[in-house]
Structure formats: structure tokens, C-alpha cells
Amino acid sequence: MQHVIVGAGPAGVVAAETLRKGDRAADIVLIGDEPEPPYSRMAIPYVLEGMIEQSGTYLRKAQGHYEDLGIQYRQGRAEALAAADGTLTLEGGEAVSYDRLLIATGATPLSPPVPGLDLPGVHNCWTLADCREIAALLGDDANVVLIGAGFIGCIIMEALAKRCGTLSVVEMEDRMVSRMMDATAGGMLERWCAAKDIRVLTSARVTAIEAAKGAGGDKAVVLDSGERLDAHLVVLAVGVAPNIGFLEGSGIRTDHGVLVNEHLESSAAGVFAAGDVAQGLDFSTGEYSVHAIQPTATEHGRIAALNMLGRRAHYKGSLNMNVLATVGLVSSSFGSWEGVAGGDSGVAVDEDAFKYLRLEFEGDHLVGALGLGLTDHVGVIRGLIQNRTALAEWKEKLLENPHRVMEAYVAHSQT
Template sequence: MQHVIIGAGPAGVTAAEHLRRLDPAAGVSMVAGEAGLPYARMAIPYLLSGRIGEAGTMIRRDPGHYEELGIRVLCGRARKVDAAGHTVILDDGRKLRYDRLLVATGSSPSAPAVEGLDRPGVHTCWTLEDARRIVAAAQTGSRVVLMGVGFVSCIIMQGLVARGSGLTVIAGSSGRMVRSMMDETAGGMIRRWCEARGVRVLSGDRAVAVEDGPAVRMESGETLPCELVVVATGVKPNVEFLDGTGVTVEQGILVDARMRSTVPGIYAAGDCAQGPDFGSRSRSVHAIQPAAVEQGRVAAFNMAGRDLAYRGGIPMNVLDTLGLIATSIGRWQGAGDGTWVEDGDAYRYMRLEFEDDRVIGAINVGRTDHIGVIRGLIEGRVPLGVWKDRLRADPNRVAEAYVAATR
């Protein structure tokens, strides 16, 4: 049995290790799209702020780890998959035969419609190589323009500020921050927090070009001279090499609870996969490391002939924007049956969303006191009974509600 894994991020590495354990006689090959040892992207913000060195980003510290396990790591990029011939073709022409294939290629930054993104001084913040370039360019007194106000932008601000850079953030026409995980109130709080810490947040305007310097030219005519431009405006799954295989791709590779794609023998896990959501029939890209690890594990079990179902991911994001912690969990956009408490001056906010008498989602800003309890209520689909109305009157009583409703 030959198992081939494309991708050496958390999903790929986890799958390789489980396959080795579950199927000792099988061949396990992992194609790593980037040079060097497999690393975790989520460590990049810590590297930027100097809290860890490059060694701290590695998924497994021991350089001999993969060889000792008998996992063959090949450096290269998958160019094509021949599903009928059960073969992966790499950029340099090498061919890998597989019986079971796992696609764990994650996603890559998508480029906004801005001219001149190929100029020197313009980088994404996605790979270790990107991080090295940013560290070299972001020095004390340097001016950094950050395009985008999503999760990655917010999470790397601390690193950029810690390096002594002056930050201008381009927030697009609406100016709404972290739209994919925060409502307007929470996004507004995060924005004010950034501004109070000296970050200039531009809205109602958009970047049209990067000129030599570099300098970012805005639609309004304003020019932002800088030493570094970081582009973080969204991502797309790495799936081009699957063209012609029949694998169905929507926001990611569609997989069932066993991480099977629509083509027999081909599985997918991690950021490139669109998998089952917890407690609903929908499927989405979960795009966080714990989900990638769990999906890699589930894929490995099923590739090795065991039967293991993914429970479905509860969307959960934890964001540290210059020290302000914000979380969203579950269906925080809600079903129109929500409640919240807010203390804008203290940067504290909690929103709960209900469906019938159950909590289905929540947002917290500036407070982490109830997150475990809220997660428990969502995961346990706990009926609140009379406690729903009490929570609607005062969401701060969520721990009391949990205790009473689970007794």
C-alpha cells in the first residue's frame, strides 16, 4: 500500500505520523512544497515579535524525526494529479504512484486588484520565507503599510509594532475589521483599540497601486511612502493541480466526515478542505490549526482502512490584536435571536446567539472568562429552559446557566 500526502503543514504531518503507526508495512511519502523542515504558520506572529526563533516554528523539532519514522519527505510542488493512473506529477517531472492520496496543501494569499504588487518591498505574510523578509524590512522607525484587516493582519500587528514599525492599515471602503469573525460592534472596538495605540486605520479609500519606493497610491490620491507593504487580503485553497481529476471544489475540496473527496482514493484535510460543520448539514473551510490536525488524523484512519468520522468543526477563532483578545465561536452571526452586553470604554463585549433555547454562537472581546462555558453549551447543545430568558436579560450569568442546565 502506498500512501502519498501532498503538503507538509499540520494536516499533512499529522496524517503521515498516524498512517505510519496504523499501517506499518505501507509506504508513506509526504511532498513538502517549501524547503526546510515542516513548520506551523500559526507560529509566524511570535517569530515576528521576536518571542521565538525559527526553531520554535517547527512542527517537530528533531530534524531526524521523519526519517526515523520511515516517512519519506520529498521537496517539490505537485503540478498535476492523474486520478485514473493513481499518480502525482511534481514540478520537476517526478511521478509518485499512490493507492491512497491525501491533499493537505492548505491555502495561499490571494492578490487584491492593486497594481505593482511585484515591486520590491511588497510581501505577503504566509510562509516562513515571507516572515524572514518582513523581519529584515521592519526595523525601528520603518513605515509599514498593511493591506487588509482580516485575521492575519490583526494577528501580525503586534509583531510589526514590537519591531518598532509605524503602522498604517488599509481597511477598505467599509472600514470593518475582521469581518469573517466579528460583528460590527466587536470590529469597531478592535479598530478603536488599534487607533488608540498609534495605528492609523484608513477606511473609505482603497489602494490602487504600489509605486517605487515603495509607496502605496490610494484612490483618493493620497500616497503612503513606506519601507514595507504587507498584503493580507484573503486566501484561496491550493487545488489547481486537481484540475481534470473530477474532485469537486467549492470554497475548498468537498469532503465527507471521513475526509473522502468526490473521487475514490483521494482524501483532503486542513485549510484546503471544506468539511462538515458541527451540528449542521453545512460544510465549510475551518482554516485553523486544531481543525487541520484533527482532519489529518481522521483522514489517516480512513486511508488505513479504519472507520473514523470527523465530528464536525465548531468554527472558533481566537485573535490577539495588539493585546486585545477577541474570540468568536459557533454560529456567531446567529439566527436573529441574540443578546449582548457591552462596555465600550473598557473594550469589553459579549454577544450570545440562540436557536430555540440553545446557545449556538458567541463573540467575546476583552474577556476570556466565559469561553469554556460557552463552548460547552454549544458543543453539548444544552437546552437552557428558563435560563434562556435569564441570559437574554443578563448574558454575564452564562456560567450559572451552564451549571443549572447541565445539573
């Protein structure tokens, strides 16, 4: 059996390891398109901050890990797929045959639609190569403009702030991390950043990046207000999109990502998809969504591999959840944090202490949550949501004081 995995992020690596565990004889080829060992993009901010070396991002730390497992790790970039004859074509023309294929090609950063992105010193922060370019331009005198205050923008903000002169952040939405923050949380986060001398401009659009030599840098970020922000370094973090371009003409059904069923199989038999490129079952909505998060990537990788081995493993859906620290303020979100029709909310907010917890219920079940400044026992929120725990009398207690959520959990699990 020839298993080919295209994409060497967490989904691809977990799939390769699961395949080996289940079949000692199969050929397993893992194809990555960067000249690095398989690594975690999530760890890049910590390299930028100087906390770890680049090797600290590697998904597996043991020397010879892939060779020892008989996993052939090689370089290549997918160009086209002929699902009917089981052939993946790589850039350069090489054809790779497979019996089972896993598409784990992840995502690519989006570019804002403005001129000047090709100027020197304008970078995404997505790959280790990007990280090296950015690190080379940071320094005490560097003026940095970060475009985008979403997940990635917020996570790299601390590293940028620590290693630059001034940091300005431009976000076109009306609040930071609009995909995981309501107005209350977004407002608190903005206030937190301001207190750390980071200028955050929300509801602001970049219209151009222009070459403009001056004391403040060699370029200027021009805003729709007319304001010009001088910069030595511009970092782009406006979002990512699944890498599905190479599937054009393959007949494989795609929407935002590769559409997969409960076995993580695409519309073509024998072709599976996992991780940031896959659009699979969403635990909360019952619909099909791309959840570009680490836990989903590893779950997808494992379940897809079991199915590639011929075991009919069912996937019960991914719970969308996120955790991030923005210059030290930890935020987390779970499931339907915006609430559901006919549901109830329990909210506790302490603006001065930068603490916020919003719980969302449907009946007496927890279905979503949003937290700011919480670092203890947050995982129980996942447990309560995915267990669909009937909270009974604890629902009232939680509406009154959402911070008792761990108690509610212990009360249900230890009786």
C-alpha cells in the same frame, strides 16, 4: 500500502502520525513544498515579534521525529493528479504512485488587483521566507503599510507595530475582521488600535503601489481617496484561497476547496482531503465550507487518516471558531455568531473596558458567540454549542447576563 500526503502543515503531519499509529508497515510519504521542517504558519507572528526563533514554529520539536516514525518527509510541489491510475505528478515531472492520497495542500495568499506588487519591499506574510524578508525591512525608522485587517493582518499587527516607525492599516471593508466582528466589535477594535498609535483606514481601497523615493520611504501606497501613504515596507494580508490549481483536469470535484464527504474522501475513491484546502461538513449550517482553522486541520487530518487506513470513521462537522489578539485585545468567535433566523441574542457591552460578549441562541441552545476582551473559560462556548446543551432556565439568565456562560456550563456538567 503506499500512503502519500501532499502538504506538510498540521493536517498533513497529524495524518502521517495517525497512519503510522494504525499501520506499522505502511509506506508513508509526506511531501512539503518549502525548504523547512514542517512548521506552523500560526506561529510566524511570534517569530516576527522576536519572541521565538524560527525553530519555535516547527510542528514537532523532537529531532528525528519523522525518521523515527518511518515517515518519509521530502520536498516537492504537486503539479497534476491522475486519480484513475493513482499517480501524482510533481513539478519537475517526477511521478509518485499511491494507494491512498491525502490532499493537504493548504492555501495561498490572494493578491489585491493593483499594480506595483512586484516592487521590492512588498511582501505577503505567509511563509517563513516571507517572515525573514519582512523582518529584514523592519526597524525604528521604517514606515509600514499593512494592506488588509483580516485575521492575518490583525495577528501580525502587534509584531509590526513593535518593530517599526509608523504603521498604517488599509482595509477595504467597513470594519476590521469583518468575518468575525459585528459593527460593535469592529468599532471597539478600531478604537483600540487608534489608542496604540496605529492608523486604521476602513472602507479604503488601494489603487496602486508606486515607486516614489522620498523621506518617508521608497514607495507610496495610493488610495482611492487620492491619499498617498509613504512606505519602506508594504505587507499584504488580503486573504487566502485553497491550493486546488493542480487538480484541474483531474475530475476531482471542487468548489472553493476540494469537496469531501463525511469520511473526508473526495469524489475520487482513495483520494482524501484535509485542512485549509478541504471543503467539508460545517457543524453549524450542515453545508460544506472551507474552515481554514487549526482545530479543523488537525481533526480533518486524523479522521482522513483513519479512513485511509480502511476504518470508516465519520466526521460530524467542523465548528468554525477563531481567536486572535490585535495588539493585545483578544477576540474570539464561534459558530453562528451572527445569529440565526428566529433566534435570540444576549449582549453585554462595556465600551470603556473594551469588553463585549454576544451570545446567539436557537431555542434554548447556544449556536454562536462573539467575544472581545475575554480570556477566561472561553472554551466552554465551544462545549455548549457542540454538545447542543439544552440550557433550560439558564437561557434566560444568559440573555440577562451573557458573562455567566461558564456558570451555566458548570451548572449543567456538575449536577
